[in-house]
Amino acid sequence: MLFINEDQVGRLLSMDDALRAVxxxxxxxxxxxxxxxxxxxxxxxxxxxxxxxxxxxxxxLTGLKAYTTTRYGAKFVVLLFREDTGEPLAAIExxxxxxxxxxxxxGVATKYMAREDxxxxxxxxxxxxxxxxLAAVCGVRAVxxxxxxxxxxxxxxxYCREMSKVLGVRVQPVDSARACVEEADVVITITSSAxxxxxxxxxxxxxxxNAAGSNALVRSEIDAETVRRARVVAVDSREQAKVECGxxxxxxxxxxxxxxxxxxxxxxxxxxxxGRIEPAxxxxxxxxxxxxxxxxxxxxxxxxAKAEGVGQRVG
Numbered sequence: 572m573l574f575i576n577e578d579q580v581g582r583l584l585s586m587d588d589a590l591r592a593v594x595x596x597x598x599x600x601x602x603x604x605x606x607x608x609x610x611x612x613x614x615x616x617x618x619x620x621x622x623x624x625x626x627x628x629x630x631x632l633t634g635l636k637a638y639t640t641t642r643y644g645a646k647f648v649v650l651l652f653r654e655d656t657g658e659p660l661a662a663i664e665x666x667x668x669x670x671x672x673x674x675x676x677x678g679v680a681t682k683y684m685a686r687e688d689x690x691x692x693x694x695x696x697x698x699x700x701x702x703x704x705l706a707a708v709c710g711v712r713a714v715x716x717x718x719x720x721x722x723x724x725x726x727x728x729x730y731c732r733e734m735s736k737v738l739g740v741r742v743q744p745v746d747s748a749r750a751c752v753e754e755a756d757v758v759i760t761i762t763s764s765a766x767x768x769x770x771x772x773x774x775x776x777x778x779x780x781n782a783a784g785s786n787a788l789v790r791s792e793i794d795a796e797t798v799r800r801a802r803v804v805a806v807d808s809r810e811q812a813k814v815e816c817g818x819x820x821x822x823x824x825x826x827x828x829x830x831x832x833x834x835x836x837x838x839x840x841x842x843x844x845x846g847r848i849e850p851a852x853x854x855x856x857x858x859x860x861x862x863x864x865x866x867x868x869x870x871x872x873x874x875x876a877k878a879e880g881v882g883q884r885v886g
Contacts, residue, residue, distance in 0.1 A: 573882040575872060577664045583875045584668065586706045589675035589868050594840060596867035597679060597807075599627055601841025607863040609811040617641055625863035627870070631655055634866040636665060649869045661873045662885070665865065668872065672864040674703025676807060676836070677759065677781040680856035682711040683839045684803065684846035685757050685779035690715045693755030695748050695769060695792075696762040696784060697721030697730035702737075704759045704783060709738050712757065717742040720751040721762075749773050760784055760792040771796030776851040782818050783858040791817040793855075798822040801855035803846060805834045811859045818857055 575583075599605030606626045613620040624635035631654045638647040647665035652658065681689075689712050694705055697719055708714065717734070719742055721727040731742040745751050752758045752773050760769050762784045771794055774780070780801070785792045798804065798819065806812040809830065812819060822828040836856065839846040847854055876882045 572659045572885045573661045573873065573876060574885050575661060575663045575876050575882040577667055579876065579881050580663065580665075580667050580872055583872050583879070583881060584671055584868065586671065586675065586678075586703065586710050588871045589671040590678050590707060590710050592867040592871050593672055593675040593864050594679045594682070596627065596861075596863045597837045597840040599629060600835070600837035600863060601843060604629060605863050607808060607861045609808060609814065610862075623862035623865070625861065625866050626654060627863065627866055628654060630867070630870050632866055632870055634862070634869060636669070636862055636865040638665070649865050651866065651869050651873055661869065661876075661882075663869050663872055665869070668868055669860075669865065670700055670703045672868045673700060673783060673858065673860055674707035675868070676858050676860070676864055677704050677783050677856065678707025678711050679840065680781055680805065680836055680858070681708050681757055681779060683836075684805065684854040684856060685712060686777055686847065686850055689756035689779065691755050692717045692757045692759065693752035694719040694759045694761070695721070695751055696760060697723070697727045698761070700783070701730065701759070701761045702734065704761050704781065705734055705742070706738065708757055708759065708781070709740060714740055716740070718745045718751045718755065719743070720745050720748050757781070762792055763790070764792055765790045767791055767794040769793045769797055771798070771800045774800060774853055776853065779854045779856070781856050781858065785817045791821065793818050795822045795825065795827055798855065799827045800853045802848060802852040803834065803854045804828065804832065804857070805836045805839055805846065805855070806857045807836050807859055807861050809833060809835055811861070812857060815859050816857050
């Protein structure tokens with residue numbers, strides 16, 4: 572078995588790699604050629620263990636991601652196994668891997684749900700995950716302007732400087748969430764807020780929204796009006812969203828939306844449903860994060876590590 576650490580993942584994996592792998596994973600789910608098992612949690616005082624698993628027969632792989640959250644932060648690892656023999660192949664540190672695959676899922680949703688001529692982006696949230704979110708959207712659309720808002724001014728300005736340099740696109744800090752999104756073609760919310768940071772009344776016709784920060788029923792980044800205005804709503808997993816998606820809980824309870832109207836992104840990628848019907852439609856993708864995404868991206872890291880002689884043999 573090969574052990575691959577965080578630094579090595581950073582050298583081996585690009586956003587283009589992650590986008591291709593995650594799109595293939597969703598295509599597999601949409602055609603019945605991949606399996607995803609939703610996240611489960613073991614809760615202890617001051618410690619939570621999260622476990623999620625999946626399999627992709629086309630890659631001859633199964634795998635799981637396990638991570639812990641404590642007052643010291645979160646620690647992630649992905650384990651890969653050969654499907655046919657059951658052989659353990661790799662243990663991969665997965666903080667960066669998870670960041671990249673989460674961004675890539677929003678990128679895939681943007682590819683299939685945003686207008687083809689979308690060029691402007693508004694990002695609410697300027698933390699660690701906001702970096703891969705923006706990079707992924709820029710990987711699927713010819714973005715020429717970005718506005719970003721976060722509550723901490725210093726961190727907001729740092730984010731904008733760093734992402735402008737990395738992406739070669741001007742990323743402009745603004746002083747409010749409303750100013751960030753009012754003229755945006757694509758909106759990203761990626762915060763840990765328990766209360767909505769995005770109001771649907773701010774959205775222009777034709778906007779696509781990636782809501783990627785909330786994976787708990789007690790947290791909500793977007794208001795019910797955002798959901799009401801969305802003609803197409805997609806989630807990465809309906810089963811998982813029913814357990815974790817605080818953004819959709821209130822609208823469903825109020826009858827604004829029914830689960831039968833909520834599509835899975837895999838069905839959009841596979842062509843079973845349309846991600847966008849009219850140019851003026853508002854569309855919404857709710858990201859909870861799937862194990863099959865981790866398996867697909869970990870497969871890229873593993874194959875590249877073998878080819879380049881990277882990683883430590885264990886056992």
